Amino acid sequence: MSSVVRSVVCREFAPLDRLVIEQKPAPELFPGCVRVDVSACGVNFVDALFVQGKYQIKPPVPFVPGMEIVGRVTEVAPDVEGIALGQRVFANVGLGGFASQAMVAAKRCMTLPDTLSDGQAATFMQSYLTAWFALVERARVEAGRWLLVLGAGSGVGLAAVDVGRALGLRVIAVASTEEKRRFASERGAEATIDSTLPADQIKELAKSLSGGAVDYLYDPVGGEVGETCLRALGDDGQYLVIGFVAGIPKLPANQVLLRRITGVDWGGWAGKNPDRNNALLAEVMKLIARGELRPVEPLTYPLERAADALRDLEDRKVAGKIALIP
Numbered sequence: 287m288s289s290v291v292r293s294v295v296c297r298e299f300a301p302l303d304r305l306v307i308e309q310k311p312a313p314e315l316f317p318g319c320v321r322v323d324v325s326a327c328g329v330n331f332v333d334a335l336f337v338q339g340k341y342q343i344k345p346p347v348p349f350v351p352g353m354e355i356v357g358r359v360t361e362v363a364p365d366v367e368g369i370a371l372g373q374r375v376f377a378n379v380g381l382g383g384f385a386s387q388a389m390v391a392a393k394r395c396m397t398l399p400d401t402l403s404d405g406q407a408a409t410f411m412q413s414y415l416t417a418w419f420a421l422v423e424r425a426r427v428e429a430g431r432w433l434l435v436l437g438a439g440s441g442v443g444l445a446a447v448d449v450g451r452a453l454g455l456r457v458i459a460v461a462s463t464e465e466k467r468r469f470a471s472e473r474g475a476e477a478t479i480d481s482t483l484p485a486d487q488i489k490e491l492a493k494s495l496s497g498g499a500v501d502y503l504y505d506p507v508g509g510e511v512g513e514t515c516l517r518a519l520g521d522d523g524q525y526l527v528i529g530f531v532a533g534i535p536k537l538p539a540n541q542v543l544l545r546r547i548t549g550v551d552w553g554g555w556a557g558k559n560p561d562r563n564n565a566l567l568a569e570v571m572k573l574i575a576r577g578e579l580r581p582v583e584p585l586t587y588p589l590e591r592a593a594d595a596l597r598d599l600e601d602r603k604v605a606g607k608i609a610l611i612p
């Protein structure tokens with residue numbers, strides 16, 4: 287175990303290049319906790335929003351971003367049972383993951399299927415649980431129906447393609463590059479559409495590919511394309527509002543009248559329903575272990591390049607996911 291912790295620190299809400307790397311002595315381990323040598327930490331779009339003060343939740347500064355970690359246990363508090371030194375664990379830490387080591391409440395640590403690499407394990411949780419929560423808990427989707435996924439070549443969108451196909455949906459994936467569309471096809475999208483086309487053309491293609499109209503729209507993108515693709519839904523079609531990377535769409539009241547519009551706030555729900563979220567995580571992990579869900583092997587960046595990783599997400603350069611490797 288190293289006695290020094292290297293972390294990416296957000297000292298103030300500011301542009302990404304103001305993130306700093308700091309080294310500090312490792313703090314003493316709290317009761318009920320384990321120390322984890324972080325081998326990979328997932329990077330999510332929301333981390334970029336957090337550090338720039340653009341998210342609805344603003345953690346007190348300074349803070350270390352990074353929600354999902356994988357690593358080996360190097361120290362166990364005397365009151366902790368059932369976790370061994372050297373064990374590989376995964377934890378949803380909320381904050382503090384962009385670091386060489388983390389102190390984690392033992393009850394948050396989970397063991398992982400051996401089939402998942404460290405990178406996959408550090409990057410599946412937020413994306414897959416959001417997709418599962420949206421399609422299963424919120425929409426209660428019916429197999430055989432059409433799902434249109436925006437932002438389908440990375441993050442929560444790619445996970446929705448995988449989960450949607452596993453649930454028996456017929457998936458149309460919208461993404462900007464051949465690589466992103468290939469990732470979506472490999473996870474079972476029946477058809478893909480280039481997201482760089484005009485929004486109206488994307489909508490028309492989605493309608494014709496689905497034989498008239500889609501049943502569900504899963505939208506982490508928003509903006510003009512979200513607002514336009516809403517009109518690809520048939521009567522009683524369901525619009526799943528996931529995120530707004532391209533801006534908050536304006537929904538005309540006639541569309542609200544005609545469609546079912548469903549907000550999805552997985553993070554907020556998970557915080558209030560930890561037991562139900564654990565059950566959801568267990569279900570997703572079971573399907574991953576069986577090979578029925580296939581999280582992508584992420585691109586890897588060293589910890590020092592955390593700002594580049596976040597910028598590349600914002601610039602739509604990332605097919606799949608990114609993990610930081612301390």
Ligand SMILES: NC(=O)c1ccc[n+]([C@@H]2O[C@H](COP(=O)([O-])OP(=O)(O)OC[C@H]3O[C@@H](n4cnc5c(N)ncnc54)[C@H](OP(=O)(O)O)[C@@H]3O)[C@@H](O)[C@H]2O)c1
Nearest residue numbers: 331437440441442461462481506528529530550551552602
């Ligand atoms: N509701 C929830 O519970 C929940 C949970 C997790 C995340 N989210 C939200 O979901 C959104 C996506 O997160 P993520 O981690 O999946 O992000 P991500 O991996 O960066 O994926 C976002 C995708 O959106 C597409 N996009 C289209 N227009 C864009 C633009 N103007 N700027 C950036 N990307 C654009 C890109 O696809 P193309 O380039 O291929 O078009 C990109 O691959 C974020 O807003 C996040 O806060 C919501």
